[in-house]
Amino acid sequence: MQVLSSLTAAKLPPSSATDLNPFVPKKVGIFIWRAKKNRLPVRVELDRKGIDLHSTRCPVCDDDIETLHHSLISCKFASIIWDKVRRWWKFDQLHISSLSDIASCSNPKLNTTLGVSIWQAVVWVTSYYLWIHRNNCTFGKNFDSAAKLFSNIQGKCFEWINCRWRKGALDWLSWITNPCRFDSIFTKDGIG
Template identity: 25%
Template sequence: MDGSTVLLWNWSAQPSSPTALAELEDASSVLADVRFSEASDRWVWSLAANRRFSAASIKALAAKESALEGLQPFGKCSWVPEKCNIFVWRSLLDRIPTRQALARRNIRIDSVFCVLCGDSVESVDHLFSGCEMSLRVWNRLCEWANIPHIFAFSFGDLVEHYKFCPGNKEYKEVVRGLIIVACWCIWNARNAKFFSSKETSWEKIFGEVRSLGFFWLKNRSKHRNIVWVEWCKSPLYMV
């Protein structure tokens, strides 16, 4: 009558052990604050003001959590394959299996040093912006694309370099894609050496960047009239 909850237990065997009695007391204290009504039971989504679930509320929550963690959103490049965009996104989150990451997960490996150069612990930042072989790839890429040399202290600095390059928005998008392609080729070269003991060189990696960049840009963008001979001289001829 006064709105309080009365619990009537129907036991097949009365609880008698200290543990069971303690659990019963805890359960009773939790249920004491429960108030019942004549309405039907229903599920509610506590993370939305209207208590209704929606995909938009999940998206807003994810964006909020990313901001709290200091993560910057990564917008994909339209002319490179999705696998390359996803790879760069995972690298920004430090979610690729570098030797440092494998050791951190207690996976047994023979060494934590860089597969390509062997000079430092193989982290995402080292592999792409500190490794001697990668630096040579970036230097050649910058000379070929006629953009400022890359001085990156982290992987995030590397993928944002296109913003500081000369040229119009269209050319910057080309440069952005080439940086993503180069990251993909460096990772593939690393894996080929790690898993198959295939030796590589910065010249081979750069050649792969240039050929894949040409193939994907020609077939996945509006730049269908680019010419291989001119492309090999410099992609700058496009603007």
Template identity: 25%
Template sequence: MEMDRIPTRDALRKRNINIEDSLCPLCRSEDESTEHVFTSCFIASTVWNGISSWCKIPSIFAFSIRDLLEYHTVLRGSDRKKEAVQGIIIIACRCLWRSRNKFMFSNSPIRMDIVISEVKALGFLWFSYRSRHKGIEWKDWISFVNM
């Protein structure tokens, strides 16, 4: 994502692949680039607002992929919370891209509440089993306490 290697319409066009319509299929307001899909698209903005609210952190406003990936460094709080937010942002990017692909290839509508629920579930699995901060309960994770 940071190296702009995700096959967005803009990236495919730069690789000389004939793309008739380069607009974002989700919002139809700008060309579909990596920056747009993950930071400025209405879908992404709504997901970032939902995640900010859930994690009880200031709103996530990212103007670039770098801003998004470094957001956790400006947070106040414990290292545990910063690591959790970093992982959640990465998982959310994956979920956004997956939802975009479902929309593109299966004509499946994007529901932001489903995307956020998927981020919560995958984030819990990662944080409780793969991070160095094991042992969090689902009820604590879902309310984002003890971070």
């Protein structure tokens, strides 16, 4: 049965399969899949489909037209969040300049499968929470400051990874001070 399912999956083109990461809920993988296909209802796309909007400007910063790239990457608020993620992981640079960078999540500092999966989970959860923040701004709900949203991202990543990793548990203090360290700890245990 397993051989049959792997053969069936091999026949599907990669773009038709939903990306999944074992450390995040399926809803986050589906969100990333929809983002890759440009299937999220940003204002430019809604306007293009004839939906009458009072404005196509970004509901978060109001500085530019709201495209998916703007919402998740180039918005001032998103840039602040990505910079906080970069500093949290102690990276000199963060290579998130396109939607494909969010989907691929490559980083040369992380060289194990486990490290890449954890980094991908962090990038995907960050994108997902930026989208939730955008929706809160759009629909007039209470929205978080950058510091609070970033704290929520750290907490949700910790919670989801901890709940889904069956071979151990993360330490909260280590997680928020040096998450890259987990990559080497997992490798030492022979898990990565």
